Amino acid sequence: MLDNTKVLLFERQAEIAKAVGHPLRIAVIDFLRDGEKCVCDIAEHIGSERSNVSRHLGVMVHAGVLICRKDGVKVFYSLRTPCVADFLSCVGRVLKHQAEENGKLLASL
Amino acid sequence: MLDNTKVLLFERQAEIAKAVGHPLRIAVIDFLRDGEKCVCDIAEHIGSERSNVSRHLGVMVHAGVLICRKDGVKVFYSLRTPCVADFLSCVGRVLKHQAEENGKLLASL
DNA sequence: TTACTATGTGAGTATATTATCACATAGTCA
DNA sequence: TGACTATGTGATAATATACTCACATAGTAA
Numbered sequence: 001m002l003d004n005t006k007v008l009l010f011e012r013q014a015e016i017a018k019a020v021g022h023p024l025r026i027a028v029i030d031f032l033r034d035g036e037k038c039v040c041d042i043a044e045h046i047g048s049e050r051s052n053v054s055r056h057l058g059v060m061v062h063a064g065v066l067i068c069r070k071d072g073v074k075v076f077y078s079l080r081t082p083c084v085a086d087f088l089s090c091v092g093r094v095l096k097h098q099a100e101e102n103g104k105l106l107a108s109l
Numbered sequence: 110m111l112d113n114t115k116v117l118l119f120e121r122q123a124e125i126a127k128a129v130g131h132p133l134r135i136a137v138i139d140f141l142r143d144g145e146k147c148v149c150d151i152a153e154h155i156g157s158e159r160s161n162v163s164r165h166l167g168v169m170v171h172a173g174v175l176i177c178r179k180d181g182v183k184v185f186y187s188l189r190t191p192c193v194a195d196f197l198s199c200v201g202r203v204l205k206h207q208a209e210e211n212g213k214l215l216a217s218l
Numbered sequence: 219t220t221a222c223t224a225t226g227t228g229a230g231t232a233t234a235t236t237a238t239c240a241c242a243t244a245g246t247c248a
Numbered sequence: 249t250g251a252c253t254a255t256g257t258g259a260t261a262a263t264a265t266a267c268t269c270a271c272a273t274a275g276t277a278a
Contacts, residue, residue, distance in 0.1 A: 010132040021127030087199035
């Protein structure tokens with residue numbers, strides 16, 4: 001059975017994975033790879049309402065995936081740690097593995 | 110702006126991250142690190158209803174995180190690729206980074 | 219066959235997440 | 249000061265997700 005420490009760990013891990021588990025949020029993370037960006041730039045790049053983007057950013061800050069910095073009237077968001085990008089690369093590797101298996105399947109037909 | 114290829118990629122990446130973004134499912138992935146397990150063993154280890162666990166397993170198979178193999182009356186689930194465990198390690202590193210920053214904060218008080 | 223076990227699934231309810239709109243706040247500049 | 253810009257947030261509705269119960273299915277073994 002699971003002990004309490006593990007349950008807490010799994011909950012925190014799930015919170016982070018969940019914060020990444022939305023197409024818009026992944027697009028934001030991808031966009032932030034080359035440095036911090038303000039909400040207006042992010043919203044324009046993503047092509048979604050500012051208020052919506054602002055909420056998604058809040059979710060990621062709360063989970064600890066992003067950090068933000070205020071500068072005048074603008075708020076700049078950036079990846080909290082490069083690990084987050086690694087994390088996405090890991091997902092990419094899972095996808096690649098899937099694609100390879102699909103390729104094998106196709107080749108065998 | 111985002112092109113269509115990227116949007117599709119982000120959607121697939123989000124599906125995988127979302128499939129991992131639940132405490133029970135992370136507990137399953139952790140449990141499967143040392144090899145395939147049947148639903149009944151997983152349910153007992155997790156401490157949740159079989160039907161519920163079965164649904165969560167279905168979500169992960171659908172997303173491509175797990176694979177299953179039928180043997181007699183039992184169905185054995187396992188990680189589709191070791192990348193999935195790496196993926197969790199990445200999340201762990203994000204958490205570690207957070208803990209370190211919290212430590213620094215505490216130390217400065 | 220019958221009884222049993224392991225698994226999956228439909229239906230229903232409870233809860234969570236998302237997107238949108240309108241508005242509030244805070245900083246900037248004339 | 250007033251007009252403007254960037255951002256965040258309350259309220260709402262639409263949708264998705266999670267959990268439970270009851271039942272169906274399929275394999276096993278007497």
